[in-house]
Amino acid sequence: MRVVTLTINDQLLSGRDDETILQVAKAHNIQIPTLCQLDGLSTWGGCRLCLVHIHGSDKLSPACVTKVTEGMVVETESERLNKYRHTIVEMLYTEGNHICSVCVSNNNCELQSTAQNLGIDHISLPYLYPSRTVDASHERFVFDPNRCILCTRCVRVCDEIEGAHTWDVAGRGINSHLITDLNEAWGESTSCTSCGKCVEVCPTGSLYEKGKAGGEMVKHAEFLTYIEEMRKNHK
Amino acid sequence: MPSSSPINAPHSMAPPTDDPRWRLVDTTMRHYGYAPNALIETLRIVQESFGYLDAIAMKYIARSLRMPLSKVYGVVTFYGLFRLKPPGEHTCTVCLGTACYIKGAKNLLDAVKLCTGLLLGQTSADNKISLLSCRCFGACGIAPAAILDGQVIGNLNSSEMEKHIRKWTVSK
Amino acid sequence: MNANNLNNSKAQTIRSNDDLLLCAEREKDRQAQYKQNLFVCMGTACQSCGSTEVLKALSSRIKDLGLEKDYLISPGGCQGNCSQAPLVSVHPQNVLYQNISPQNTNDIIGSLKGSPIKELSCDNQSSFFARQTRIVTEYRGLLNPERIEDYIAVGGFSSLLKVLTQMSPSQVIQEITCSGLRGRGGAGYPTGLKWSTVAKANDSQKYVICNADEGDPGAFMNRNVLEDYPYKILEGMTIAGYAVGANQGYVYVRAEYDVAVKRVENAIKNMQRLALLGNSIGNTSFNFNLEVRVGGGAFVCGEETALIASIEGGRALPSPRPPYPAESGLWGHPTLINNVETYGHIAPIIRNGSQWFANIGTQKSKGTKTFALSGCIKNTGLVEVALGTTLREMIFDIGGGVPEGRKFKAVQTGGPAGGCIPESQLDASIDYESLKSLGSFMGSGGMIVMDDSSCMVDVAKYFMQFCAAESCGKCIPCRVGTVHIYDLLNKITKGEASLEDLSQLESLCDVVQNTSLCGLGQGAPNPVLSTLHFFKDEYIAHIVDHICPAGACGPKGQDLRRPACVL
Numbered sequence: 006m007r008v009v010t011l012t013i014n015d016q017l018l019s020g021r022d023d024e025t026i027l028q029v030a031k032a033h034n035i036q037i038p039t040l041c042q043l044d045g046l047s048t049w050g051g052c053r054l055c056l057v058h059i060h061g062s063d064k065l066s067p068a069c070v071t072k073v074t075e076g077m078v079v080e081t082e083s084e085r086l087n088k089y090r091h092t093i094v095e096m097l098y099t100e101g102n103h104i105c106s107v108c109v110s111n112n113n114c115e116l117q118s119t120a121q122n123l124g125i126d127h128i129s130l131p132y133l134y135p136s137r138t139v140d141a142s143h144e145r146f147v148f149d150p151n152r153c154i155l156c157t158r159c160v161r162v163c164d165e166i167e168g169a170h171t172w173d174v175a176g177r178g179i180n181s182h183l184i185t186d187l188n189e190a191w192g193e194s195t196s197c198t199s200c201g202k203c204v205e206v207c208p209t210g211s212l213y214e215k216g217k218a219g220g221e222m223v224k225h226a227e228f229l230t231y232i233e234e235m236r237k238n239h240k
Numbered sequence: 241m242p243s244s245s246p247i248n249a250p251h252s253m254a255p256p257t258d259d260p261r262w263r264l265v266d267t268t269m270r271h272y273g274y275a276p277n278a279l280i281e282t283l284r285i286v287q288e289s290f291g292y293l294d295a296i297a298m299k300y301i302a303r304s305l306r307m308p309l310s311k312v313y314g315v316v317t318f319y320g321l322f323r324l325k326p327p328g329e330h331t332c333t334v335c336l337g338t339a340c341y342i343k344g345a346k347n348l349l350d351a352v353k354l355c356t357g358l359l360l361g362q363t364s365a366d367n368k369i370s371l372l373s374c375r376c377f378g379a380c381g382i383a384p385a386a387i388l389d390g391q392v393i394g395n396l397n398s399s400e401m402e403k404h405i406r407k408w409t410v411s412k
Numbered sequence: 413m414n415a416n417n418l419n420n421s422k423a424q425t426i427r428s429n430d431d432l433l434l435c436a437e438r439e440k441d442r443q444a445q446y447k448q449n450l451f452v453c454m455g456t457a458c459q460s461c462g463s464t465e466v467l468k469a470l471s472s473r474i475k476d477l478g479l480e481k482d483y484l485i486s487p488g489g490c491q492g493n494c495s496q497a498p499l500v501s502v503h504p505q506n507v508l509y510q511n512i513s514p515q516n517t518n519d520i521i522g523s524l525k526g527s528p529i530k531e532l533s534c535d536n537q538s539s540f541f542a543r544q545t546r547i548v549t550e551y552r553g554l555l556n557p558e559r560i561e562d563y564i565a566v567g568g569f570s571s572l573l574k575v576l577t578q579m580s581p582s583q584v585i586q587e588i589t590c591s592g593l594r595g596r597g598g599a600g601y602p603t604g605l606k607w608s609t610v611a612k613a614n615d616s617q618k619y620v621i622c623n624a625d626e627g628d629p630g631a632f633m634n635r636n637v638l639e640d641y642p643y644k645i646l647e648g649m650t651i652a653g654y655a656v657g658a659n660q661g662y663v664y665v666r667a668e669y670d671v672a673v674k675r676v677e678n679a680i681k682n683m684q685r686l687a688l689l690g691n692s693i694g695n696t697s698f699n700f701n702l703e704v705r706v707g708g709g710a711f712v713c714g715e716e717t718a719l720i721a722s723i724e725g726g727r728a729l730p731s732p733r734p735p736y737p738a739e740s741g742l743w744g745h746p747t748l749i750n751n752v753e754t755y756g757h758i759a760p761i762i763r764n765g766s767q768w769f770a771n772i773g774t775q776k777s778k779g780t781k782t783f784a785l786s787g788c789i790k791n792t793g794l795v796e797v798a799l800g801t802t803l804r805e806m807i808f809d810i811g812g813g814v815p816e817g818r819k820f821k822a823v824q825t826g827g828p829a830g831g832c833i834p835e836s837q838l839d840a841s842i843d844y845e846s847l848k849s850l851g852s853f854m855g856s857g858g859m860i861v862m863d864d865s866s867c868m869v870d871v872a873k874y875f876m877q878f879c880a881a882e883s884c885g886k887c888i889p890c891r892v893g894t895v896h897i898y899d900l901l902n903k904i905t906k907g908e909a910s911l912e913d914l915s916q917l918e919s920l921c922d923v924v925q926n927t928s929l930c931g932l933g934q935g936a937p938n939p940v941l942s943t944l945h946f947f948k949d950e951y952i953a954h955i956v957d958h959i960c961p962a963g964a965c966g967p968k969g970q971d972l973r974r975p976a977c978v979l
Contacts, residue, residue, distance in 0.1 A: 088923070097892070131896070176317045177317070181891065320708070339860050
């Protein structure tokens with residue numbers, strides 16, 4: 006491990022060479038939008054919102070997986086990046102059926118706050134209006150695929166932290182969807198431990214506790230970093 | 241899920257039925273040492289032997305390879321090769337590669353639709369004919385081509401296609 | 413084992429160059445016993461036109477006549493000119509018969525003593541054959557792909573033994589680097605550089621993978637090469653294994669290519685039998701083994717990180733690079749991934765020297781490339797040409813142009829990440845840089861010719877539908893963006909789009925191209941962008957005049973918005 010110095014948005018900063026651009030930026034209060042990334046889980050690199058421009062590279066790089074190097078010069082904001090992020094979030098809105106006013110996570114939703122931070126006030130792409138059925142078979146939780154953005158945080162937390170691997174993604178492309186076990190009802194799952202970790206890490210109102218009404222569902226993903234610390238100390 | 245089988249001896253697990261075809265499946269998994277990378281090959285062998293993959297087969301493979309059920313289902317639905325339902329008695333696979341498309345693969349699909357009413361991916365109600373497509377099976381030199389019951393036929397036109405399909409619909 | 417007891421030993425193995433030469437001599441003697449060698453093409457096209465029956469008829473007729481000792485009938489590899497299938501070649505008479513059926517059996521056998529039958533023979537000196545330069549497809553149609561001895565008789569495995577006994581791994585890499593060989597999968601990354609990166613990686617376990625998941629629709633070069641020259645590919649992989657320090661290799665083949673899978677499996681068995689695979693190859697300390705992995709039919713497996721995920725048994729999802737497979741690939745170990753054709757060049761380069769190879773091709777694109785010529789063209793089939801050949805030579809001299817009465821419109825190269833090149837650009841040379849500058853892509857080598865009945869918007873829509881269906885779904889721009897682009901193109905082909913839709917289309921292409929995770933998404937907008945560049949007038953005609961000039965999206969001249977006549 007080595008300490009390196011780099012420039013992010015004209016600020017001269019230092020970080021460890023095993024850290025990512027996102028980690029160094031966060032440590033210095035520079036906000037880069039993310040949806041799939043979550044501290045304590047493996048990186049996924051699928052939402053593409055954290056793409057940044059690195060001087061000397063003609064391709065954009067995802068800040069969540071790109072390690073910092075000595076002398077690196079990074080731009081996290083530009084008109085072009087803003088346009089891309091804008092369009093990607095719009096794509097998510099058109100892909101599902103997101104109706105904030107009736108959503109349990111209204112005002113506590115990462116998709117919503119990302120859209121607000123980007124200044125999105127309308128969707129210019131046509132809505133795809135998929136037909137998706139809500140799974141309320143679990144005794145404590147509900148899965149509403151209409152609000153799912155396929156960030157796979159639930160899949161990863163269930164596999165990596167809980168060790169149950171109840172969730173996975175089935176199908177491919179636009180037909181990708183979350184499943185439990187062999188695409189069976191969640192309530193019938195033989196592998197689910199009902200720990201609720203998936204609900205806490207879900208960035209939207211797709212996974213929530215039964216009985217919550219519009220805007221009542223507040224998620225707490227901080228447990229992940231505690232678990233990570235605890236497990237490290239036990240070793 | 242029954243947890244009776246000892247965790248270190250997955251091969252001691254009994255197959256779902258005494259159908260001899262499971263022996264081939266077991267041999268495949270053993271060849272790979274019951275490692276996770278045996279999954280796709282094992283699924284392929286099951287499909288080749290039984291024609292499709294059902295929940296019983298997927299559960300058996302998942303347990304034998306000590307793998308989550310959802311992971312097996314995710315893999316099965318990712319690859320175009322795997323089927324969750326049995327195919328029809330006859331299958332017609334129309335190639336939709338670029339060369340075939342340019343040379344009128346659409347007309348071949350229309351021809352099949354005309355005499356069977358089937359759309360891409362469908363199997364007739366009497367389970368006689370399945371209409372499938374393939375992204376390209378490399379017979380571009382004789383485009384447009386189709387595979388009818390395993391036989392590659394090239395330079396097809398709609399009326400020839402119709403003739404082939406009629407043979408299936410008429411014959412007993 | 414020395415040459416003397418090789419003759420008597422049942423389990424013959426090849427441990428030295430002498431063993432190899434002896435094996436080659438014996439095979440040549442065997443072939444020389446026959447007055448003529450007949451090869452019946454067993455390629456996909458010929459088989460579908462009945463070459464199996466031709467082979468059976470010829471063999472049984474020869475048997476009936478008691479001429480088995482005079483004439484050898486073998487299944488052979490593809491001759492290349494698939495439009496004249498089925499094909500039979502006769503050597504040393506040097507005749508190629510076309511459109512053969514079992515009825516021609518007697519005539520052909522009758523002519524073996526005398527002169528060839530004019531009416532059935534195909535001009536094998538025509539420009540289709542004469543303009544080709546063959547490295548990967550050397551000895552085209554003259555090798556029985558099932559027999560390892562056939563390959564050994566024409567110098568097979570001499571490169572492997574040369575490398576093992578006379579060259580150090582770094583010398584091998586040096587030789588490949590000097591040859592200027594670039595990846596034949598499409599992107600054109602320097603092969604020597606790739607090899608040296610894997611060689612430098614510090615790990616006791618490394619892997620070599622051959623990417624034979626040829627996914628481009630309209631491309632069948634890898635299928636062909638793997639079916640006809642399995643030993644050449646495996647020899648290349650084994651040399652690569654020695655050069656980078658790997659002891660295990662995988663050939664990842666699409667399940668649809670069942671013949672290729674069987675031939676490669678058979679080739680591996682034969683190599684193991686002769687000790688050309690396994691432990692202590694060539695009496696050296698080099699151990700190497702190969703296995704086939706059959707792909708499940710997902711285009712994204714062409715992406716190397718996705719292919720690795722698939723070999724590991726999971727969903728073929730690409731992962732962000734770096735880390736590159738050269739540092740951390742299969743099961744986290746350094747992995748070399750090359751395309752079938754890249755491996756096909758290795759043995760010839762070692763045998764003939766890097767300088768020989770570097771003299772073929774252009775300044776930056778060395779050597780030859782195989783192309784699958786198809787679509788609206790007279791001579792469809794597989795051809796191999798020196799890089800730097802112009803598109804015009806390819807389409808009009810080798811391909812014979814478009815059939816009578818039709819007009820050339822565009823040629824599509826590079827598959828779903830490629831583009832459509834119009835008539836005005838046909839003098840461009842076929843090499844990595846020139847195709848890229850035309851907004852297309854070398855790709856794996858599909859070359860589909862389109863005439864004036866093809867609509868460019870419809871073609872763009874076709875590719876977008878393909879990409880949307882093959883998107884793995886991991887990253888948002890590719891998963892959702894391709895669907896939106898497809899919907900817009902569909903709207904245009906129905907005559908219902910506006911000029912605002914056109915600018916939204918361009919904007920979406922920009923987003924998908926620059927933000928997608930892997931090559932599939934990054935390349936997906938190319939067919940749209942290239943047709944927009946060269947054929948914008950067709951887009952405009954659909955949008956402003958609501959007509960399809962080619963008559964593909966609706967009857968020529970008719971308003972696309974009018975419902976189709978129910979009668």
